[in-house]
Amino acid sequence: MEPLQRVTAPTVDVLSILLESAGxxxxxxxxxxxxxPSGTVYPILERLERQGWISSEWEEHTDTQLRRRRVYTFTPEGAVAAREVVARAQGAS
Known part of the structure; x- marks a missing residue:
């Protein structure tokens, strides 16, 4: 897992939401x-996945007419690192 080179407020928002989610x-x-906006969130998700913080997969809806969607979850190392980044950012504000 690579460390984040730059931690912005939008990145902290994305990490916080992922940490707050049960799944x-x-x-x-x-x-x-x-x-x-999507132009902010999706590049962050892509970067986090590329650096090994999160993983993603397609969620299939076979019993409904919903379209498939990509879901994101932390890797074990990513969750630990995200808690540290978010705590540091919250302490700085």
Whole structure:
């Protein structure tokens, strides 16, 4: 897992939402809960996944007509690191 080079307020928002969630979270939910646009949220999710903080998979809806959606969850190391980043950011504000 790579460390984050730059931690912005939107990144802290995304990490916080993922930490608060009991299970996998889909991108639209992160956008709604954070108030951040897709052009902010999805690049953050992509970067977090590329650096090994989170993983994602397609959630299939075979029993409904909902479209499939990508859900995100922390890797074990990513969850530990995210708690540290969020705590540091909250302590700084």
């Amino acid at each position: 996998p979270v889909f991108g639209l939910e992160i956008m709604k809960r954070s108030g951040r």
